[in-house]
Amino acid sequence: MTDAAATLIGDTSAATGQTMRALTLVADRKIELLDVAAPPAPAAGEVQIRIKAIGLNHIDVWGWRGMAFAKRKLPLIVGVEAAGEIVAVGADVTSSKVGDRVVAYGALTCGTCKACREGRDNLCENVGGIMGFHVDGFARDLINMPARLVVPIPSNVSYRDAACAPVAFGTVQHMLFDNARLEPGETILVQAGGSGIGTTAIKMAKAIGCTVITTVGDDAKAEKAKALGADHVINYRTERFEGVVRKLTGKKGVDVAFEHVGPDTFNGSLLCLKRGGRLVTCGSTSGQSISFNLFQLYLQQYRIFGSFGCSIRNIGESLAKMAAGLLPVIDTEVALADFERGLARLESRQVFGKIIVNF
Numbered sequence: 001m002t003d004a005a006a007t008l009i010g011d012t013s014a015a016t017g018q019t020m021r022a023l024t025l026v027a028d029r030k031i032e033l034l035d036v037a038a039p040p041a042p043a044a045g046e047v048q049i050r051i052k053a054i055g056l057n058h059i060d061v062w063g064w065r066g067m068a069f070a071k072r073k074l075p076l077i078v079g080v081e082a083a084g085e086i087v088a089v090g091a092d093v094t095s096s097k098v099g100d101r102v103v104a105y106g107a108l109t110c111g112t113c114k115a116c117r118e119g120r121d122n123l124c125e126n127v128g129g130i131m132g133f134h135v136d137g138f139a140r141d142l143i144n145m146p147a148r149l150v151v152p153i154p155s156n157v158s159y160r161d162a163a164c165a166p167v168a169f170g171t172v173q174h175m176l177f178d179n180a181r182l183e184p185g186e187t188i189l190v191q192a193g194g195s196g197i198g199t200t201a202i203k204m205a206k207a208i209g210c211t212v213i214t215t216v217g218d219d220a221k222a223e224k225a226k227a228l229g230a231d232h233v234i235n236y237r238t239e240r241f242e243g244v245v246r247k248l249t250g251k252k253g254v255d256v257a258f259e260h261v262g263p264d265t266f267n268g269s270l271l272c273l274k275r276g277g278r279l280v281t282c283g284s285t286s287g288q289s290i291s292f293n294l295f296q297l298y299l300q301q302y303r304i305f306g307s308f309g310c311s312i313r314n315i316g317e318s319l320a321k322m323a324a325g326l327l328p329v330i331d332t333e334v335a336l337a338d339f340e341r342g343l344a345r346l347e348s349r350q351v352f353g354k355i356i357v358n359f
């Protein structure tokens with residue numbers, strides 16, 4: 001484990017006497033903008049990044065509400081995905097230089113276990129935690145990171161858009177292409193198509209020539225989802241999506257279901273699959289547990305993939321897609337002091353796309 005932990009609040013090893021701003025979770029549902037010690041000069045193998053933009057994700061909402069089962073200590077600096085500029089590099093760093101624009105991988109992987117060596121970073125056997133959730137995150141002016149965990153931003157991609165690469169884009173890239181192995185010409189059901197990852201999934205699937213069916217919770221979002229390229233949009237509040245999908249696919253079902261809603265939709269998503277179809281899920285915003293029919297699982301030969309995070313390679317692939325014009329859908333940009341307002345908006349499900357916090 002490396003030393004992003006060296007910038008924990010109150011760490012006096014900073015020795016610079018400098019302070020910086022940090023959005024800090026001090027109690028459940030209470031985030032404060034505090035002055036904390038700035039990090040020391042980066043150690044060997046580290047870079048120091050000045051944060052420019054943070055992307056909000058549902059994991060921020062979970063963390064903000066309080067997670068009884070998550071091992072962590074408050075106060076905690078929030079922010080799970082970010083983009084910034086390198087302002088200093090430690091000894092032995094040759095992969096980055098001052099002035100480079102970068103995003104950082106947000107889990108403290110070991111870099112040496114079998115999974116890390118094989119580039120399956122999100123399966124690291126010794127992971128030191130998810131930044132902004134288990135350990136201090138990115139919502140601060142300066143952070144020291146291992147150089148091996150940063151990925152350069154292409155010159156034509158803004159900090160705002162790049163901030164969506166490590167979690168939103170990376171997660172979807174990993175779900176669709178590493179796990180579900182989505183192929184051109186296939187049909188996909190994208191649940192909650194107005195969310196940050198839903199909008200990303202629609203765009204990535206359309207970009208390779210898939211037919212996209214998506215669900216949304218109101219008619220205004222339905223129009224926006226169509227504008228993104230979704231072929232069919234179902235308002236799940238007024239129509240039973242399982243029936244509509246069966247009809248749209250001539251009773252065959254879809255090749256892939258993209259899930260992150262959980263109990264409210266999971267069994268319906270399974271029902272939408274064709275025989276041998278794949279369901280990939282990275283979330284359960286509507287709860288934790290369901291029961292489902294095992295006969296259906298094996299007789300229909302479904303494949304179900306749990307997916308969490310992504311590899312560092314997926315972040316590079318995501319940034320390359322952005323550079324080629326596949327940009328994130330931005331719902332709102334808020335200032336640092338309005339971070340909680342952004343979280344409340346995310347929690348209310350009013351969003352269409354991503355919420356970005358600018359430094």
Ligand SMILES: [Zn+2]
Pocket residue numbers: 109110111112113114115116117123124125126127
């Ligand atoms: Zn590892």
